[in-house]
Amino acid sequence: MQKYDVAIVGSGACGGWAAMALAQSGFKVVMLEAGSKIEPYREFHHRWPYELPFRGAGQPGLLRKYYKGATEFNYRIMIDDRDNPYTTSPGKPFRWSRSRVLGGRTLHWSRASDRMSDLEFKAASRDGYGEDWPISYADIAPYYDRVEEFIGVSAAAAGLSQFPDGKFLPAMPLNCAETIFQAACSKIGFPHTPRRVAQLTKMLHNRPPCHYCGNCFNGCDVGAMFNTVASTLPPALKTGNVTVRCDSVVSHVLMNAENRARGVRYVERYTNKGVELEAGIVILAGSSLENTRLLLNSGKGGLANSSGVLGQYLMDQVGGAGVSGFLPQLKSAAIRNDDGKAGGLYVPNFRNIDGKRGSGKFIRGYAMSASGGAAMFPAFAPGLQGFGSDWKKQVKSLYPAFARVWISGGEMLARKDNFVELDPVVRDKWGIPVLKINCTHCDNDKRIYEDFFEHAQELFRAAGGEIVDAKPHMSVPGSLIHEVGTSRMGADPKTSVLNSFCQTHDTPNLFVFGGGCFVTTGDKHPTLTMMALTARGCDYLTELARKREI
Numbered sequence: 001m002q003k004y005d006v007a008i009v010g011s012g013a014c015g016g017w018a019a020m021a022l023a024q025s026g027f028k029v030v031m032l033e034a035g036s037k038i039e040p041y042r043e044f045h046h047r048w049p050y051e052l053p054f055r056g057a058g059q060p061g062l063l064r065k066y067y068k069g070a071t072e073f074n075y076r077i078m079i080d081d082r083d084n085p086y087t088t089s090p091g092k093p094f095r096w097s098r099s100r101v102l103g104g105r106t107l108h109w110s111r112a113s114d115r116m117s118d119l120e121f122k123a124a125s126r127d128g129y130g131e132d133w134p135i136s137y138a139d140i141a142p143y144y145d146r147v148e149e150f151i152g153v154s155a156a157a158a159g160l161s162q163f164p165d166g167k168f169l170p171a172m173p174l175n176c177a178e179t180i181f182q183a184a185c186s187k188i189g190f191p192h193t194p195r196r197v198a199q200l201t202k203m204l205h206n207r208p209p210c211h212y213c214g215n216c217f218n219g220c221d222v223g224a225m226f227n228t229v230a231s232t233l234p235p236a237l238k239t240g241n242v243t244v245r246c247d248s249v250v251s252h253v254l255m256n257a258e259n260r261a262r263g264v265r266y267v268e269r270y271t272n273k274g275v276e277l278e279a280g281i282v283i284l285a286g287s288s289l290e291n292t293r294l295l296l297n298s299g300k301g302g303l304a305n306s307s308g309v310l311g312q313y314l315m316d317q318v319g320g321a322g323v324s325g326f327l328p329q330l331k332s333a334a335i336r337n338d339d340g341k342a343g344g345l346y347v348p349n350f351r352n353i354d355g356k357r358g359s360g361k362f363i364r365g366y367a368m369s370a371s372g373g374a375a376m377f378p379a380f381a382p383g384l385q386g387f388g389s390d391w392k393k394q395v396k397s398l399y400p401a402f403a404r405v406w407i408s409g410g411e412m413l414a415r416k417d418n419f420v421e422l423d424p425v426v427r428d429k430w431g432i433p434v435l436k437i438n439c440t441h442c443d444n445d446k447r448i449y450e451d452f453f454e455h456a457q458e459l460f461r462a463a464g465g466e467i468v469d470a471k472p473h474m475s476v477p478g479s480l481i482h483e484v485g486t487s488r489m490g491a492d493p494k495t496s497v498l499n500s501f502c503q504t505h506d507t508p509n510l511f512v513f514g515g516g517c518f519v520t521t522g523d524k525h526p527t528l529t530m531m532a533l534t535a536r537g538c539d540y541l542t543e544l545a546r547k548r549e550i
Contacts, residue, residue, distance in 0.1 A: 004030045004243070007264050007279035009250045009294065010286035012104025013527050014513040014534040016228030016236070017147070018285055021538040023241035027545075030277065032248045032266055035079075035100030038107065040229055043076060044219035049376070073218040077101045077108055083429040087436045094437040095478035098287060102246055105287070105481075106227035108217045111197040111342050112408070112525035113153045115144050115164040119353065120411075120522035127352070127363045130414050133519045134491040134500040137164065143532035151226040151531075152204040154343075155196035163193075163348035163524075170201045172210075172343040175336070177372025177403045180327055181345045184463035190455075195346040195369060198226035198528075207231065212340035214376060225342070248275075251432045253282055253298040253510065261510040267430040281509045281541065281550065285534070288515035289314075289420060292486040293435050295497075295512070296422050304487075304504035304512075310497050313485040314418040314439050315521040318366060318410030318448050320474040323456040324380070325467040327372060330401040338373025338400070345370045346408065347459070349523045351451065362447040366410030367523045368456060370463075372403025380468070403465060405456040409480060409523045410448040412441070418477075420486055439477040449474045482526050484515035501540040502533055509550055511537055 005027040008015050019031050049056035058072040070078040079098040088094050099105045119126070121133040141164075148167040156171040171194040174182060178194075185192035199216070200209045210224040223230025236242045247269035254276060256262045263278035284291040292311055296302045302310040349365035380402050381395045423436040453472045460467055477483075490496025493505035498517050504510045513534040515526050544550040 003263075003278040003280070004028050005279065006030070006281045006283060007032065007277060008283045008285050009264060010104065010284065010290070010514075011102050011228055011233075011244070012286070013106050013228070013531050015104070015283075015285035016106070016232035017531050017534045018283055018513055018538055019242050020232040020236040021535060022542070023236045023239040025538075025542045026241065028241050029236075030243045030245060030279065032250055032264065032277075033100075033102050033244065033246045034249045034269065035102060035246065037102045037244075037246045038077065038219075038229060040219060040221050040223065044215070044221035046213050046215055046221070047073075071218070073215070074108060077219055084434075085426060085428060086434050087423045087426055089436065089438045092438055092440050093476040094439045095476055096289065096437065096483070097478070097481045098290070102244070103228040103233075107219050107229070109527065110525065111199050111216065111225050113148070113151075113155075113196050113198045113528040114524035115166055116522050116524050116529050117162055117164050119162045119349075120520050120524070123364065123520050123522075129363055131490065131495075131519055134489055139500070140529070140532050140536060143535040144528065146535055147528060147531045150205070151198050151231055152200045152207070153196055153198050153528075154201045156194050158191065158193040158348065160191055160348055162353050163191075168196075169204070172197065172199070172201060172341050174343075174345060175338050175371070175373050176330055176333070176400070177327055177338070178345040178370065180329070180463050181370040181403070181405075181459065184459055185345070185347060188458065188462045190459065191348050191350055193346055193348065195343040197342040199342045200224045205231070210341065212337060214337065214340040216342055249430050249432070250294060251297065251430070253284070253294060253303055255299070255303070255507075259507060261507055267432075269430075272430060281511070283511045283513060285513040288484050288486060289435055289437070291512050291514055291516050292420060293422070295487065297433055304497055304506040304510060306506050307494055307496055309488065309495060311421055311486050312416050312419045313414040313488055314420055314437070314483065315412045315414055315485045315518065316439070316477045317412050317480045317482045317521055317523070318441070318445050318452075318474070319407055319480040320449050320453075321471055322404055322406035323453070323460045323467055324402070324404035324469045325460060325465050326398055326401040327403050327463060327465050328401065329464065330373075332397045333400040335374045335396065335399050339375035343371075361451065362444045364411035364413070364444070364448065365523050366448050366452050367408040368405060368452065368459070369408045370403070370405045370459065372401070374399045374402075378402065383468075403460075403463070405459050407449070407452045407456070409482060409525060410445070410452060411523050412445050412477070412521055414485060414520060415442060437478075441474065441477065446474060482515075482521065484518035484521050484526055487512050487516035488519050489517040490519070502537040503540070511541060513537060
């Protein structure tokens with residue numbers, strides 16, 4: 001049996017980075033991915049809905065088994081929910097988005113790349129709720145730099161302490177609607193900046209800049225948006241130190257008598273054959289909850305769980321319905337390619353910061369986004385009265401004027417009673433216990449959403465907009481696809497699963513990279529922080545190996 005230096009479970013943002021960093025340091029690495037290999041240049045495409053057999057809706061019944069966001073364009077890179085179920089407690093819905101494919105969710109993520117600040121890392125010291133992270137912004141800032149310079153983040157400096165600037169490529173230009181919202185923000189005193197996205201505006205590391213095709217959520221065929229397949233996997237494979245095994249569904253971390261990880265057990269996806277693979281170091285780098293599922297399934301009471309907190313403190317972010325309508329000054333304007341780019345206008349958190357604009361109604365804060373203009377699918381059209389040519393003329397007149405303001409993310413407080421566990425009955429297609437997710441919003445979460453909704457209307461009106469849809473509705477947890485927590489980091493092994501380098505307290509050669517380590521969720525999109533922590537953890541692991549201390 002071949003033994004590897006490192007086994008990495010997962011090929012998404014963190015798994016791809018870990019494979020590249022460790023292979024370049026000389027480790028012999030095997031990457032295990034539960035899904036299939038993808039060939040972007042062959043399988044992703046630029047096509048109009050009318051060119052597809054079922055106009056984008058998919059063959060009747062086909063998409064029902066896939067995650068709710070699947071379309072005829074992208075179902076190949078979405079997970080099959082029937083083969084990969086999960087359960088929730090009665091009255092506690094949770095929407096869990098997953099993607100089993102080489103590259104994981106990096107193939108269709110929103111690309112938002114925000115740095116967290118000490119407003120998040122040291123939040124407990126500010127307002128007394130929960131725990132501080134065992135790191136500060138100064139500890140992670142060099143790794144933010146490294147990741148941004150490699151993946152390419154298009155953005156503009158904002159000069160805000162709560163929203164740290166970084167190493168940026170030129171920002172994507174704002175469209176007409178976004179420029180109007182920008183002026184409105186200046187008028188009412190909201191901070192604002194172009195949305196920060198891991199999408200190229202100039203050539204970087206042999207990756208071409210974005211050509212504004214608008215197919216980001218269907219998979220980028222040129223590699224202009226950051227994803228594992230286009231960015232981290234090619235240099236990893238170039239070392240000759242990486243073996244990729246797709247269609248390998250990992251079920252357990254294997255342990256030896258000395259309480260050290262000795263490898264993993266996986267099931268071949270199509271044959272159901274069980275395989276044991278040996279490695280000196282094991283890294284779990286799947287999604288936050290999949291990593292925790294593996295730990296829970298790998299030992300009685302959960303592997304690396306002497307603290308008893310494994311599975312606890314699940315967080316997503318606060319989300320829900322925003323405000324939409326029309327900007328009158330854009331009615332009957334020329335129809336442009338407004339959804340051909342990523343981005344939009346971003347309003348960083350301005351609540352509970354140094355006593356400025358403090359709410360007094362809740363702790364922590366939220367961020368907003370605003371955009372508008374023509375898109376491939378005019379979401380407002382079904383709500384218009386009429387039919388025939390007159391109705392079509394009305395749609396075309398309003399197309400460039402359509403606009404909306406939405407919540408990019410509000411901080412969901414870390415609470416022990418939001419947790420995951422193994423379902424005692426339900427198994428996936430390969431006989432592996434699935435997760436049962438228990439998660440609800442607390443009163444503070446609800447007040448954050450209420451405050452957002454009030455200020456979203458204020459911004460829309462300041463832009464001179466005509467509000468058409470303003471029905472407050474908070475989304476169920478999981479909807480923002482920013483789930484983090486359940487294997488939190490901390491300085492005290494009695495109250496945490498991981499140390500500040502994402503190494504398990506209990507098992508020195510077992511690391512967990514991803515969002516599971518988060519102590520707070522903040523209002524920022526989590527992926528950039530996950531990757532920076534992975535880069536930091538890989539440096540630490542490499543140094544331990546050099547000293548023969550692992």
